[in-house]
Amino acid sequence: MARAPHFRPYRSAASPSSEPPFLSAQILDYEHRSKRFGRHILQGRSPGPGSVDLTSNDYLALSGDPWIIRGQREHLAARGRGQMRSDVFRHGGGILRRFEQDMAHWMGMPDAVLAQSGWKANVGLIQALGGPEVTVYLDMQAHMSLWEGARSGGSRVRPFKHNDPASLEKMLKRHGPGIVAVDSLYSTNGNLCPLADMADLADQFGALLVVDESHSLGLFGPAGAGLVAEFGLTAQVPFITASLSKAFAGRGGIVLGSPRHLEYFRYTSLPAIFSSALLDSEAAAFAATLEVIRQADGKRSALEDKAAYLRAELLDLGFDLAGSETHIMALQPGDEELTLEVREALEERDVFGSIFCWPAAGRGRALVRFSLHSDLPLSDLDRVVDACDGLRRQFRLSRWRGQGIRSRSAA
Numbered sequence: 312m313a314r315a316p317h318f319r320p321y322r323s324a325a326s327p328s329s330e331p332p333f334l335s336a337q338i339l340d341y342e343h344r345s346k347r348f349g350r351h352i353l354q355g356r357s358p359g360p361g362s363v364d365l366t367s368n369d370y371l372a373l374s375g376d377p378w379i380i381r382g383q384r385e386h387l388a389a390r391g392r393g394q395m396r397s398d399v400f401r402h403g404g405g406i407l408r409r410f411e412q413d414m415a416h417w418m419g420m421p422d423a424v425l426a427q428s429g430w431k432a433n434v435g436l437i438q439a440l441g442g443p444e445v446t447v448y449l450d451m452q453a454h455m456s457l458w459e460g461a462r463s464g465g466s467r468v469r470p471f472k473h474n475d476p477a478s479l480e481k482m483l484k485r486h487g488p489g490i491v492a493v494d495s496l497y498s499t500n501g502n503l504c505p506l507a508d509m510a511d512l513a514d515q516f517g518a519l520l521v522v523d524e525s526h527s528l529g530l531f532g533p534a535g536a537g538l539v540a541e542f543g544l545t546a547q548v549p550f551i552t553a554s555l556s557k558a559f560a561g562r563g564g565i566v567l568g569s570p571r572h573l574e575y576f577r578y579t580s581l582p583a584i585f586s587s588a589l590l591d592s593e594a595a596a597f598a599a600t601l602e603v604i605r606q607a608d609g610k611r612s613a614l615e616d617k618a619a620y621l622r623a624e625l626l627d628l629g630f631d632l633a634g635s636e637t638h639i640m641a642l643q644p645g646d647e648e649l650t651l652e653v654r655e656a657l658e659e660r661d662v663f664g665s666i667f668c669w670p671a672a673g674r675g676r677a678l679v680r681f682s683l684h685s686d687l688p689l690s691d692l693d694r695v696v697d698a699c700d701g702l703r704r705q706f707r708l709s710r711w712r713g714q715g716i717r718s719r720s721a722a
């Protein structure tokens with residue numbers, strides 16, 4: 312009988328002394344920064360069955376939708392998962408291509424190409440469009456994947472002030488044409504981008520505008536087609552990107568633009584070449600999801616109403632929501648230790664939000680984010696209000712970073 316091979320655990324797990332010094336230095340630095348509070352600030356409790364869970368981006372509550380599950384199950388049963396290969400080897404029609412065309416048609420864009428995630432869509436697009444001679448103008452709060460795309464392409468990065476067209480204009484005047492990248496809806500604070508102003512500036516200075524619609528797709532615009540469509544800007548926006556892991560409740564990403572630009576993206580962006588493509592069975596789920604989302608006006612308006620209710624209540628309690636106009640809103644203690652205490656105080660009241668701290672938020676700008684979804688019971692919203700009322704009594708809000716900055720929605 313063959314003997315089972317004997318595996319020894321890698322010895323570095325045992326002690327820092329057996330690690331190469333560069334690794335020890337990095338890990339010790341991480342441990343020093345992250346374990347100040349006894350554990351990493353992101354490590355909290357998990358919500359239970361009766362908790363109010365505001366940590367998910369499944370904004371239309373579709374992850375368990377029976378129609379979508381049936382669509383994917385039938386596809387899986389009849390055809391299996393699909394091909395395990397890079398997207399550069401996909402040719403012709405098929406369910407992935409049909410879904411791309413349906414998405415383009417729905418969003419009013421010329422064409423679309425799928426990516427494995429929103430991260431890979433953004434990194435790949437900005438990397439492929441960029442280069443050492445290209446300037447990439449980034450909103451200071453643009454998603455990290457857009458920054459990483461600029462870095463990966465070796466582009467020059469010029470950040471401009473968050474949601475500030477005047478700041479962008481100053482930069483464009485100084486540094487000339489390039490790529491302007493913004494989120495349509497910012498995921499930490501729920502602000503909307505002044506898209507029309509950004510599109511006009513891009514036009515005026517001959518820049519290419521890239522709009523990341525990850526948090527708005529499915530929720531805004533005609534039949535949920537997004538904010539670019541809502542503002543009638545499809546002719547002015549050459550590229551839209553999105554994660555399909557928010558309202559689409561799956562795993563994937565997408566880039567929309569002209570067929571010429573998208574062909575270039577497909578064959579030159581590193582994630583498209585060097586990472587396996589989405590599977591047919593995933594496209595089957597997305598195709599069914601698109602059908603549901605198109606007809607989800609009821610869910611969209613329920614979400615809008617619920618978000619407006621909670622925003623108004625929290626503003627009334629004296630929280631500054633830093634201009635949230637949407638279903639995403641954040642309590643902003645700023646200091647990390649204070650943010651951890653706030654999160655724990657919420658968890659004690661069985662309300663769960665997501666902590667954002669460096670590098671997902673600026674240093675000293677830590678926050679607890681609430682992501683609402685359309686199917687939240689009103690009683691859950693009231694539990695959030697009660698919990699926040701408790702926080703107001705427990706903490707001195709005047710110590711919080713956001714306090715005193717008048718929010719746009721309160722104006």
Ligand SMILES: Cc1ncc(COP(=O)(O)O)c(C=O)c1O
Nearest residue numbers: 428429430454498525554555556
């Ligand atoms: C604005 C934005 N863009 C892109 C991404 C990346 O998307 P994914 O999770 O599909 O990689 C996210 C997700 O965190 C996001 O919030």
